Amino acid sequence: MRTTLVSLIPLFISCFILLLGNGLINVLIPVRMGLDGMDTNTIGTVLSLYFVGMLLGAIYSKYLIKRAAHIRVFAGCVSLSAVSILICSLFSDPILWGGMRIVIGFCNACAFTAMESWLSESSTKETRGKVLAAYTAVVLSGLFFGQFFMNIASPEGSTLFVFSGILLCAAVIPMVLSRNSGPAISEVSSMSLLALYKVSPLGVVSCLVSGVIYSATFNLLPVFAKDYGIVDFQLSLYVGAAILGAFLLQFPVGYLSDRFDRRTVLAILLFISAVADFSVPVLASQNILWAVFLGTAITCGIISCTYPLSISEAFDKLRQSEMVAAMGSMILAFSIGGVLGPYTASIAMDYYGNAALFYSVALIQLLLAGFVMYRMAVREALPVEDQEHFVMQGASITASVELDPRTEYIEQQPELSSEAETAVSIAETDPAAAVKMARAIAMANPVLGVEVAAAVATVHGIDVLRLYEVMKEAVPDQILTVTRAVVTVRPELAYELVSKLAEWYPEQVVSVAAEIGRALPEQRIEMAKVAVEYAPESVAEVAEYYAQVLAEEHEAVRPADREDDTSEEDAASIASELWQAAPEQALDVAVAMVDALPESAVLVAEEYLASNIAETDEEASAAGSPDIAEAGQAIVEYQEGEEVWSQEWTQESTDDYHNTVELVARLAEVAPEQAIDMAVAVVEAVPGSAAEVASEMAGNFYESKPDETDEPAIEVDEEQEAKPLDYEDAVELVQRLSDASPEQAMNVAVAVVEAVPESASEVVDAISQGDESTEGEWINSVDHKPAEPV
Incomplete structure (x- = not known):
């Protein structure tokens, strides 16, 4: 730095x-x-x-x-x-x-x-x-x-x-x-002001108003000051106080806007500034200059912060790829406000005196504060942790788009050296000569040779794999750098190039594949594939690396970009490539991915089942839908102390079911919030496993009722005894697994009730919805069950 x-x-x-x-x-x-x-x-x-x-x-x-x-x-x-x-x-x-x-x-x-x-x-x-x-x-x-x-x-x-x-x-x-x-100027697509307004009405209106009040205040301050005898050096101090306030207040305002709802902060600041605006002419008429300076510094500081707050508010609603284009419209809105500000304020001053400068600015700020409160009422606030960071900017420089750290960063491409340009020209007419030239330059200057090789690789008609082999012979100690450079310009050849590297230096393939995968997200699946093909013992290492990379990127995704986020799909795809190369480590790979990126649990589980679990025998899972009354009776019999398990359940204890249950257990441990969704996905793929999955889930998530000898720690009222908080989750589990595998509804219900006996009545209600007479019979049976299971 x-x-x-x-x-x-x-x-x-x-x-x-x-x-x-x-x-x-x-x-x-x-x-x-x-x-x-x-x-x-x-x-x-x-x-x-x-x-x-x-x-x-x-x-x-x-x-x-x-x-x-x-x-x-x-x-x-x-x-x-x-x-x-x-x-x-x-x-x-x-x-x-x-x-x-x-x-x-x-x-x-x-x-x-x-x-x-x-x-x-x-x-x-x-x-x-x-x-x-x-x-x-x-x-x-x-x-x-x-x-x-x-x-x-x-x-x-x-x-x-x-x-x-x-x-x-x-x-x-x-x-x-x-x-x-100086750099080259790049083309930037623009976003219309109307399109930006539809995305962020408050951002556009606030930016327009900030242009009005900023230009009016900072341009007409000397005119106002003259009317109250603030001239010569005092005028310099007065305007200096306004500029100093514009600089210093950005620090506390930025701190507050990053830790609280930005719209609330903006509304409060506008009210404070309006109060300061009303007080400045009064204080000036009383000749209390230090208070006039302070009030002006406060209001000018807040006015200067309105522009960067407007940008942050708009950025909260925009995709990162849209930010630079939107900034053109934000600058347009500010400039329109800048044109209107001094003119409209001067009209008010002409009619009502120079004090009208601050009164008119205060009125505009109060109107903006009202609009802010209206937008707060009609649009839900973005969580504070998802808000874009406030970036200090001077409203006098409205075009600092490319420097804004919130916008999408596009790395500047350095200009080609004269040697590289010459090699490219030769390659267009004589590819073989260009390859020889790259080899000769690399032997004399390896760093320059890598640049020349990458430039030559971009020319149509060049045999890139042959060029790659030549560079390996010329500068074997630079082959990793050559690999990165050539893959960057020809990403479609990444798999072939890294495969070649793996043949020459198998111990380097994992680190190179990982680095290329981080730099080129679209090549991650290919890089994972080549890494485990040539280094199968590195499956766990590769899985952990890519899982961490995906987790970091997923965490950094902005709310507006989440629709385009493919982290979960990428996690499932990369995991699939890895466990196909090392089936015996499939479950470990799945756990590593889900541990780093819990949101991918459902997709990873579905991919795992598709790749590693054989299709379940339909006869085992479709032995016929049980009679609902029979399911209710089974629950009551279980509560009376009898072991009731359907024949279908015991017949479905196959190896596939055990593997499925193990998958559910391990993934639920690392991604508890996704556990029920994942269990449903598993049961939809392997319906016959519903009972065992329900048993495992219930056992993990709900504590069994204490023994008879256990004394309750605290007394609970009747309402709490009737429906403890765990019941809602238990009922949801039964409902969703029963919907996923209707044939296993009875077994699912019994499994959950075994783990949470107190939930029997609610479980019965859940699986008997729509059959009032049967539901009544079940409730009557459950109401007469023993107080404690035998």
Whole structure:
């Protein structure tokens, strides 16, 4: 991480200087327009146009970068910003300044996109969150310190405009002197604003409103401050307090939003901010400046947090593959709000005075809080543990999508070396020569040789297996690296390549297959297959490894992505491949999979039965449906102390049934929450095993009644004596197993009652539903049973 940040120092320096200039411009423009006698409505209109430029820049910036590359786009746009602010120093005309604000907004959007793409390329999946945090800190620091330059000269002259232009031009220097050429821009599919609204109404509305209140507050603060005598250095402190609040409050807000329902946190924050908004003009009229500064810092901090909270709320409802596309719509919503904010607030200020800035913002926040509460009423809250983490972001930079650690990470592919490009060109016309070239380069430079071999393997017509053998002869000590590189570019040949490796280095096949399986999920079944074919003694090791990998991935699946999660199916498929290679370890493999991924218990059990249990003799399981009254009588006879087992039950004690029961017992032990579902699946596959499965399940899940000599620890009331809590589970077990194997209903019921004698009445009711007369007879019989079984 330290190395990554050090390499990004030139970019951070350019970013800091750029935001110093923007921090000065953001305060200078409204102050100067006020000094020139422009009305508040005009000031708000000119300031709103900045976000028009930001929106246009967000749309066209990637096109420009593709055409001219990162450094040239950054240098050109920042230089154009400098020209724009210098032009503003020549003429004090609202139309001209409005046009220049559009240009500055456009240029800033392009500059931010160039910087963020560069940061994304320099980051890994593990470091991009920290890089984003450092980037946000640099941006807010630049804005904070930049507005203090207002005190070096009078805003009535041109000095501050010139100084702003100097800062913008200086921002280009560290960037252009960097040796990094910048990354390639990738295409991103977009999601319409309407489609995003259907998925997350609150996310879209909150993002739109955050643009309104953010742009209104931070752009018009100098206008409000002037009306209450907050000018010169006090103005710098005042705006600085607002920016500092925007930075500091993200930490406690992020902490709270990750530990409580995010919508509740947002609603409470909006109410707090509204209270602060109402208090600021009152405190300002009383000239209690420290309280005005504090109230402004609080409300501006909460306003700044509304944007990242909006993003998190939307991300909670989106699939990870949709996040980057959705961010375009979120930026659009924020930019629309940014255009509306200063203009609408300035109208209110024009009619009702400058204090209306905070009153209008408070009203908007209360309306948003009401919408939040409405969404809480109509949509169930997502469990806190399933919420996306809050990520600190500055609302002034709305395009940091690729750096967001919550979005799907796409590893940047490095550019091919000149040797690799040459080898690819040769391979297209003379494959044999390209293979020889790869061999020669590998012998001279193994690392470069691996890159060349992987590049050549992508060319149509290349005999990849022959290339693989040649590389093994040339650099045998690098063959594992060669295997990974070639499989990555030609995954459809993974099985053949790893099989070759297994022939050469059988002791390495398990580790390589495991690593490739982790990196390429679609190849896991093939890798498991080849691993156990060449190292059958490693079945348990391979099963445990893949089970752990699947469990980690399943745990990391977001709620919105669960429909596409195939972890359970993959667990069953991989287990099947493993136990086919080592049937004697089949049950151990099944247990290892289910132990790591309990949700896969049913599928693994079904796959196990299909692969390892012979079909049950139909005559044994279909000896005829028992008379329901006979089943009830059997239960009563059992409770009176007689051993009652049907002939069918004793005849079904085959080896297959014992294997089935052992499967149920062991899987139920590692996945108790899935036990009943798994037992039903087993009985559906082997109906004749129903009684033994019921007996095993009941014995595991329910404690037998104490002996007569045992004294109850506590007294229970009559209602508890009539229906203890265990009865519901016992009845469910009987009902579901009886439905799965109707012919075994009597035996299932007797097995459960044997383990839980007190449940007899409920069990009778369960298996006699729909036959009121018989049910009445059973209940009457059970009511007259002895108090304790003999």
